[in-house]
Amino acid sequence: MSNTMDVEPNKKPHRIVVVGGGYGGVTAAMILADHHDNEDLEIVVVSKEPIMETKMEMDTVVPYSADHDFCRIWLPPLFKNRNVRLVQAEMTALDTEAQEITMLLTPYAATCEYLKGDDGACLITELPKREVTQLEYDTLVMAVGANSSNPPVEGLDEYATKIWWVKDIKHYKRLVENRLRMAIEEPDATKRKELLTFVIIGGGATGVEICGPLAQSVRSRAKRMGLSQKEISISLIDSGEHVLKQLPDKSRIKADKRLEELGVKLILGVRVSKLTEDFVYLNNNTRIPRGVCLFAGGAKVEPWVSKLGLPMERDRIKINHDLQVEGFDNIYAIGDVAAYIPDGEERALPMLAQHALHMGETVAKNIIADIKGTEHVNYEGKIIGQMVSIGYGYSVGEAKGIELSGWPADMGKKMSYALCWKALGGMSMVQQRWLESSRMKKYVRKTLEQQF
Ligand SMILES: Cc1cc2nc3c(=O)[nH]c(=O)nc-3n(C[C@H](O)[C@H](O)[C@H](O)COP(=O)(O)OP(=O)(O)OC[C@H]3O[C@@H](n4cnc5c(N)ncnc54)[C@H](O)[C@@H]3O)c2cc1C
Numbered sequence: 166m167s168n169t170m171d172v173e174p175n176k177k178p179h180r181i182v183v184v185g186g187g188y189g190g191v192t193a194a195m196i197l198a199d200h201h202d203n204e205d206l207e208i209v210v211v212s213k214e215p216i217m218e219t220k221m222e223m224d225t226v227v228p229y230s231a232d233h234d235f236c237r238i239w240l241p242p243l244f245k246n247r248n249v250r251l252v253q254a255e256m257t258a259l260d261t262e263a264q265e266i267t268m269l270l271t272p273y274a275a276t277c278e279y280l281k282g283d284d285g286a287c288l289i290t291e292l293p294k295r296e297v298t299q300l301e302y303d304t305l306v307m308a309v310g311a312n313s314s315n316p317p318v319e320g321l322d323e324y325a326t327k328i329w330w331v332k333d334i335k336h337y338k339r340l341v342e343n344r345l346r347m348a349i350e351e352p353d354a355t356k357r358k359e360l361l362t363f364v365i366i367g368g369g370a371t372g373v374e375i376c377g378p379l380a381q382s383v384r385s386r387a388k389r390m391g392l393s394q395k396e397i398s399i400s401l402i403d404s405g406e407h408v409l410k411q412l413p414d415k416s417r418i419k420a421d422k423r424l425e426e427l428g429v430k431l432i433l434g435v436r437v438s439k440l441t442e443d444f445v446y447l448n449n450n451t452r453i454p455r456g457v458c459l460f461a462g463g464a465k466v467e468p469w470v471s472k473l474g475l476p477m478e479r480d481r482i483k484i485n486h487d488l489q490v491e492g493f494d495n496i497y498a499i500g501d502v503a504a505y506i507p508d509g510e511e512r513a514l515p516m517l518a519q520h521a522l523h524m525g526e527t528v529a530k531n532i533i534a535d536i537k538g539t540e541h542v543n544y545e546g547k548i549i550g551q552m553v554s555i556g557y558g559y560s561v562g563e564a565k566g567i568e569l570s571g572w573p574a575d576m577g578k579k580m581s582y583a584l585c586w587k588a589l590g591g592m593s594m595v596q597q598r599w600l601e602s603s604r605m606k607k608y609v610r611k612t613l614e615q616q617f
Pocket residue numbers: 184185186187188189190211212213214216217218219220221222223254255256257308309310311328329330370371499500501502516517518519520521
């Protein structure tokens with residue numbers, strides 16, 4: 166479908182509002198800004214924070230020695246010499262008749278404090294008055310992503326930490342560190358064992374990518390602190406027969422083996438039915454000590470999105486093959502928030518950064534086509550493959566149908582970061598991030614060298 170929008174001389178520029186400064190939104194804005202006729206366009210990115218979190222690189226910041234800010238790209242320099250305006254605000258409502266969004270402005274100064282602050286979550290709740298304002302659009306791109314899911318399991322909210330944002334990793338690492346410190350002071354062996362119990366619920370990519378480096382770094386840290394490694398227990402619970410249900414069986418079996426080699430106890434083929442302060446209850450009528458419990462059991466679009474009056478597919482916005490929201494010529498949705506169902510399939514594409522990036526490219530092309538009056542392109546819905554890292558220097562997965570494991574797969578994983586960096590800022594960004602990541606890698610390797 167094509168939607169022609171004439172741009173006449175001296176006419177107000179065509180305003181494209183992109184809501185969400187993540188993989189999809191930033192890619193779309195960068196491509197639109199680099200479009201050579203962009204003086205006819207006004208590109209506004211509305212984002213809760215002036216930061217993009219590169220979640221696919223989150224596994225690199227799990228070890229103790231790594232700096233979590235590596236996964237936060239500061240947006241103003243990215244947009245500085247481009248025709249992109251960044252509004253730090255949270256979208257709350259949509260009026261499709263008036264073609265405007267409602268948003269809560271977040272004071273910039275408070276954000277700077279947030280960045281400097283040790284625990285962002287506290288400072289952000291201390292924000293002064295937040296102003297409500299409207300912003301008109303000619304074209305709207307919804308790219309607000311998702312959040313960790315919230316299945317109705319008794320006690321999950323109270324007794325498990327959820328993982329989605331960098332601040333969650335930071336919080337989790339602090340919990341683990343506190344436990345190790347308490348364990349050093351604890352003379353009673355049974356109590357010490359309890360303190361050194363770590364449970365991860367969910368053997369998908371997120372759970373596995375956190376479990377691998379956690380197992381390595383907790384053990385090396387404990388060893389340096391003088392704690393016995395034998396007292397540490399790290400368990401991963403998943404309902405499947407093996408972890409990583411999205412990968413071919415051979416890779417899944419290798420992933421199980423690698424986790425076991427890292428000292429992770431796999432509890433497979435069971436579901437968590439309840440959590441209490443002391444235990445995680447499983448649906449096979451057994452229970453294990455809760456310890457520090459992490460929930461990495463999936464993602465869900467936030468409920469406010471379903472109240473916007475847009476067509477929904479389960480909890481995601483229903484889109485056509487050209488990424489337009491069904492029934493709206495000037496609204497697009499991309500990334501995790503969008504439900505794209507390929508022809509012949511029943512389920513929407515999985516929530517992956519790779520899809521968000523490619524959708525960002527496609528939506529930019531289609532908005533330019535709208536303005537030029539040319540035809541839309543359809544989203545191809547294809548990704549090169551998927552690699553999942555399991556601790557330092559090891560990944561499993563497949564690319565173009567070829568299964569890989571160990572360091573070749575790990576190279577594939579790192580290449581996927583580079584593809585993302587290229588989309589975000591070209592080769593200079595690749596160079597800069599590669600250097601930063603190599604520096605960090607060396608540091609992490611040094612602190613892990615005492616073991617395995
Ligand atoms: C730990 C972890 C590891 C992952 N690893 C991989 C991986 O290895 N490979 C892979 O392909 N995928 C991975 N993913 C999934 C990937 O991160 C997501 O699919 C991707 O981030 C989706 O991009 P997006 O642009 O749709 O949303 P996001 O990147 O999440 O960006 C959404 C943006 O919208 C903003 N926002 C939200 N609500 C509002 C609002 N109301 N108003 C204004 N702004 C708003 C948010 O602050 C955020 O900046 C991982 C996810 C996690 C959590």
